[in-house]
Amino acid sequence: MAVNLDDVKEALRKVEDPIFEKPLGALGTLLGVELEEGRVRAKIRISSPSEDVRKTIQNRVEAALQPLGVDFVELDVEVSVPTREATSEDPLPDVRNVILVMSGKGGVGKSTVATNLALALRRLGTRVGLLDADIYGPSLPTMLGIEGHPTSKDGKRIQPLQRFGIKLMSIGFLLEDPKQAIVWRGPMLHGALQQFVTDVDWGGLDYLIIDSPPGTGDVALTLAQKLRLTGAIIVTTPQEVALQDVYKSVSMCQKLNVPILGVVENMSHFIDSAGVKHELFGSGGGAKIAEFAGAPLFGQVPIATEVREWGDQGTPVVQAAPASAAGVAFASIADTLAEQVAKIHFERTGGEEAPEGEGPKRLRILR
Numbered sequence: 001m002a003v004n005l006d007d008v009k010e011a012l013r014k015v016e017d018p019i020f021e022k023p024l025g026a027l028g029t030l031l032g033v034e035l036e037e038g039r040v041r042a043k044i045r046i047s048s049p050s051e052d053v054r055k056t057i058q059n060r061v062e063a064a065l066q067p068l069g070v071d072f073v074e075l076d077v078e079v080s081v082p083t084r085e086a087t088s089e090d091p092l093p094d095v096r097n098v099i100l101v102m103s104g105k106g107g108v109g110k111s112t113v114a115t116n117l118a119l120a121l122r123r124l125g126t127r128v129g130l131l132d133a134d135i136y137g138p139s140l141p142t143m144l145g146i147e148g149h150p151t152s153k154d155g156k157r158i159q160p161l162q163r164f165g166i167k168l169m170s171i172g173f174l175l176e177d178p179k180q181a182i183v184w185r186g187p188m189l190h191g192a193l194q195q196f197v198t199d200v201d202w203g204g205l206d207y208l209i210i211d212s213p214p215g216t217g218d219v220a221l222t223l224a225q226k227l228r229l230t231g232a233i234i235v236t237t238p239q240e241v242a243l244q245d246v247y248k249s250v251s252m253c254q255k256l257n258v259p260i261l262g263v264v265e266n267m268s269h270f271i272d273s274a275g276v277k278h279e280l281f282g283s284g285g286g287a288k289i290a291e292f293a294g295a296p297l298f299g300q301v302p303i304a305t306e307v308r309e310w311g312d313q314g315t316p317v318v319q320a321a322p323a324s325a326a327g328v329a330f331a332s333i334a335d336t337l338a339e340q341v342a343k344i345h346f347e348r349t350g351g352e353e354a355p356e357g358e359g360p361k362r363l364r365i366l367r
């Protein structure tokens with residue numbers, strides 16, 4: 001049976017986008033279809049770089065074309081990450097998403113989550129920046145094994161440092177001795193943070209991840225005054241005693257109109273050498289916070305020595321040991337985060353297209 005181009009197009013138009021669950025034809029994201037000697041070449045735009053979304057769209061395309069007798073499909077997937085709402089005064093017009101990692105509680109793993117998620121998003125092929133807004137105790141220089149002082153090309157804007165393909169900024173890069181203690185007064189904190197946003201040459205980014213210090217939410221407040229955040233990720237641990245401060249950060253976000261994208265439960269459980277899970281700190285913290293926040297629980301990261309060891313050595317676990325349980329957990333959370341960002345955008349705009357630009361990444365899936 002000869003394959004007909006019109007039939008192929010018709011079948012592809014009906015394929016549903018995995019995030020929006022609407023047909024590609026209605027969304028306008030089927031960008032091109034070619035047929036040559038029984039081989040179909042299709043170009044589709046998706047709004048999340050997540051592996052899951054890519055695999056799902058590929059499976060759906062194959063399933064749609066199989067009944068037509070097509071047995072070779074070349075899929076050209078263009079990822080266009082959606083953009084947050086930005087006003088004309090926005091200091092970061094080329095940064096599509098600004099995501100704050102916060103908790104209220106100290107030591108729950110905010111910096112670990114921020115760095116590993118940034119790297120996992122980078123590994124999906126997106127453009128990522130990471131801002132260490134913890135000016136009392138910057139940890140990104142250690143966690144990413146990077147020191148040095150940023151330079152400026154024009155004497156006005158600061159060039160971020162780079163590591164593992166991510167743009168980075170931390171107060172740690174500006175100190176003579178990163179271990180020195182600094183006494184900051186409120187207005188100085190405010191000013192330093194503003195400078196990190198306005199005076200750093202972040203360029204075009206799909207995601208700017210911001211690691212915040214523990215505490216009341218000064219960073220969220222300053223940022224929310226300055227720009228429209230895509231949203232916040234709340235980090236918690238499973239135990240009950242840790243939750244009170246975390247609830248406060250959720251309320252803070254709600255007051256500031258910062259959407260809560262999702263919750264990450266860190267140090268959830270320990271997996272022993274026999275593969276048995278032990279809930280060292282109890283369970284349920286992540287689910288409780290997620291329910292309180294009305295947001296999804298993105299995932300649970302096990303407590304694992306390699307997380308701390310790799311963090312101390314300057315190569316986060318996602319990069320150093322992506323196949324480890326913690327590495328897999330962070331990658332899956334990054335996938336879910338990217339999907340959630342796309343979904344929130346869709347709910348806000350009703351499916352308006354992400355802008356074309358230098359951002360979209362191509363991925364060829366051959367079968």
Ligand SMILES: Nc1ncnc2c1ncn2[C@@H]1O[C@H](COP(=O)(O)OP(=O)(O)OP(=O)(O)O)[C@@H](O)[C@H]1O
Pocket residue numbers: 103105106107108109110111112113134137139212213214266267301302303304305307308309311312326
């Ligand atoms: N899943 C994990 N398994 C093992 N160790 C972890 C895990 N997550 C974080 N850690 C370790 O716990 C310590 C605290 O983590 P981290 O610095 O990320 O927390 P934080 O919330 O940013 O702390 P602070 O409030 O001081 O900024 C670090 O030594 C880190 O390596």
Ligand SMILES: [Mg+2]
Pocket residue numbers: 110111112134139211212213
């Ligand atoms: Mg920290």
